[in-house]
Amino acid sequence: MSVVKEFTKGLWQELPPFRLVLGLCPTLAVTTMAKNGLGMGLATTFVLINSNVIVSVLRKIIPGKVRIASYIVVIASFVVMAELLLQAYWYPMYEELGIFVPLIVVNCIILGRAEAFASKNPIVHSLADGLGIGLGFTISLTILGGIREILGTGEFFSMAVMWPSYEPFSFMVKAPGAFVCLGFLLGLMNIISRRRPAH
Amino acid sequence: MSEYLLLIVSAILVSNIVLARYLGNCPFLGVSQKMDTAVGMGMAVIFVVTLAGMITWVVQYAILNPLGLEYLRTIAFILVIASLVQLVEMFLQKSIPALYKALGIFLPLITTNCAVLGIAIINIQEEYDFMHTVVFSFASGVGFTLAMVLLASLRERFPTARIPTTFAGMPIAMITVGLLALAFLGFTGLVD
Amino acid sequence: MRDLIKMVVVLAVICTTSGVVLSYVNTATEAPREYQYIKFVQEPSMKAVLSDYDNDPIKERIKLVVGENEEGNPIETVVFPAKKGGKTHAVAYSATAKGYHDLIEVMVGVDPDGTLTGISIMTHTETPGLGARIEEPEFTDQFQGLDVDTAKLSDEGGQVDALSGATFSTAGVIAAVGSALEQFPQIKKETF
Numbered sequence A: 001m002s003v004v005k006e007f008t009k010g011l012w013q014e015l016p017p018f019r020l021v022l023g024l025c026p027t028l029a030v031t032t033m034a035k036n037g038l039g040m041g042l043a044t045t046f047v048l049i050n051s052n053v054i055v056s057v058l059r060k061i062i063p064g065k066v067r068i069a070s071y072i073v074v075i076a077s078f079v080v081m082a083e084l085l086l087q088a089y090w091y092p093m094y095e096e097l098g099i100f101v102p103l104i105v106v107n108c109i110i111l112g113r114a115e116a117f118a119s120k121n122p123i124v125h126s127l128a129d130g131l132g133i134g135l136g137f138t139i140s141l142t143i144l145g146g147i148r149e150i151l152g153t154g155e156f157f158s159m160a161v162m163w164p165s166y167e168p169f170s171f172m173v174k175a176p177g178a179f180v181c182l183g184f185l186l187g188l189m190n191i192i193s194r195r196r197p198a199h
Numbered sequence B: 001m002s003e004y005l006l007l008i009v010s011a012i013l014v015s016n017i018v019l020a021r022y023l024g025n026c027p028f029l030g031v032s033q034k035m036d037t038a039v040g041m042g043m044a045v046i047f048v049v050t051l052a053g054m055i056t057w058v059v060q061y062a063i064l065n066p067l068g069l070e071y072l073r074t075i076a077f078i079l080v081i082a083s084l085v086q087l088v089e090m091f092l093q094k095s096i097p098a099l100y101k102a103l104g105i106f107l108p109l110i111t112t113n114c115a116v117l118g119i120a121i122i123n124i125q126e127e128y129d130f131m132h133t134v135v136f137s138f139a140s141g142v143g144f145t146l147a148m149v150l151l152a153s154l155r156e157r158f159p160t161a162r163i164p165t166t167f168a169g170m171p172i173a174m175i176t177v178g179l180l181a182l183a184f185l186g187f188t189g190l191v192d
Numbered sequence C: 001m002r003d004l005i006k007m008v009v010v011l012a013v014i015c016t017t018s019g020v021v022l023s024y025v026n027t028a029t030e031a032p033r034e035y036q037y038i039k040f041v042q043e044p045s046m047k048a049v050l051s052d053y054d055n056d057p058i059k060e061r062i063k064l065v066v067g068e069n070e071e072g073n074p075i076e077t078v079v080f081p082a083k084k085g086g087k088t089h090a091v092a093y094s095a096t097a098k099g100y101h102d103l104i105e106v107m108v109g110v111d112p113d114g115t116l117t118g119i120s121i122m123t124h125t126e127t128p129g130l131g132a133r134i135e136e137p138e139f140t141d142q143f144q145g146l147d148v149d150t151a152k153l154s155d156e157g158g159q160v161d162a163l164s165g166a167t168f169s170t171a172g173v174i175a176a177v178g179s180a181l182e183q184f185p186q187i188k189k190e191t192f
Helices: A002-009 A024-029 A034-057 A064-089 A091-100 A102-106 A108-118 A123-153 A175-195 B002-014 B025-030 B035-067 B070-095 B097-110 B114-125 B130-155 B170-185 C002-028 C030-049 C131-135 C137-143 C167-191
Strands: C062-068 C074-084 C087-098 C103-110 C116-123
Touching: A002 A123, A024 A091, A024 A102, A024 A123, A024 A175, A024 B025, A034 A064, A034 A091, A034 A102, A034 A108, A034 A123, A064 A091, A064 A102, A064 A108, A064 B070, A064 C002, A064 C030, A091 A102, A091 B114, A091 C030, A102 A108, A102 B070, A102 B114, A108 A123, A123 A175, A175 B170, B002 B130, B025 B097, B025 B114, B025 B130, B025 B170, B035 B070, B035 B097, B035 B114, B035 B130, B070 B097, B070 B114, B070 C002, B114 B130, B130 B170, C002 C030, C030 C074, C030 C087, C030 C103, C030 C116, C062 C167, C074 C167, C087 C167, C103 C167, C116 C137, C116 C167, C131 C137, C131 C167, C137 C167
Parallel strands: none
Antiparallel strands: C062 C074, C074 C087, C087 C103, C103 C116
């Protein structure tokens, strides 16, 4: 039962980056297209699940003083692995995400989950937590990418979705558009959560 | 000389690390409510980013490349940055207590500031030589501070502004950053 | 003291495990990474210069040593053979030369007589609207059917018209094509 709760909390109560405003750099940088948001989300989820599991396995072995250093090594190892795997099997996505693939290592969400959750909970729960938060992050990035792609280029997953005379609002795919769009989405989240109070 | 000048202008204004390259957003939004913390964070970033840029450059060209371990770059750089931050913290605490008092609380936050790792990686990807690395890292730190100071001076006025409750807090800060970024977009084309 | 030893041991074990695992993943993904790189970076250019083949030129690629650089290290070129019915009728490979800004990398397709079947610009950083026009078919199509004697500027006895306002970029492409064609006799021996 509680495993299910650990999974679902990532999808609403602690949905990153909207409810937990963390991991902003990749959120803003790669969401020019829904596809890139999805790719970034999946890569982050891969690292998050694996690091959560390993940290949970080692939680009784790692001495308190070197825990952050140990977590960083674990996370960085999975990031390097993700880099290599992307290069080997999804090269176009590797090119699109560019510098933000290695930067997954400093995504505060991952270190945050390792420290706040996986270091204190059993393996299955940590796995569920990583999966939930990762999936929530992936969905959020895909939605943000989708909105920016539709408004900015008139396409969604590279398919034209707007009427033919639609004039693309190219502001949305540039840096300022990223900030403004995320600002409006956070505002929207405020309205929704006020209507549906946390239980 | 003019080449370095162009690099500096480009790193501070045209491709501002926060407003155009999307790096270092968490501390940028996290500690920009007040001017003095913004300045403190900015100074700490300039200091660490320049040092980290130099050291990671040496690590890349003196250790990783000769050994054929380029694929370990991410892990090597983050470890270098994490230990560097620790060392700087210990050094400042012992030798320059005044500076430690000003920057101390910001230092631990810098390890997970992606601007530091990001700049270190950009230095390598752009194949900068050592001098370019130093100049670019420093200028990027200055660009970060400039953006921090601008945003903090805007956010200090929020309490007196009538902001719709829906947008209070993070949403309005985000939109303000968007407008700042829009202003910086005006620098496009300043440097080829 | 025991705590300290435990800390060091745990950290060392984690780092070693990570190193072993990563070096395994690195070796295991080497071949697919090279294949993907060639497929997405070189294949579009290769397809533009080769036609009418029924093999997979990437799978059948050949690595050849085509001379030495200034330090005496061998220069390797990857040659993609286009085969029909098992018989090679053209090869594609790339060469670089300095353009106006930086290196221009050109893929050339050559048939057994040393005649160009086409060229395609793979990477360049020339000025958009001026030098960048070297990418356009109006420019690259001129090279089709030329050989080592005719792939020169029309002012210099060849048959290539320079792009107006992009003399250096044009010269860069011609130099790259020229150096590719100079390597051809040696490549011919090994491939046809």
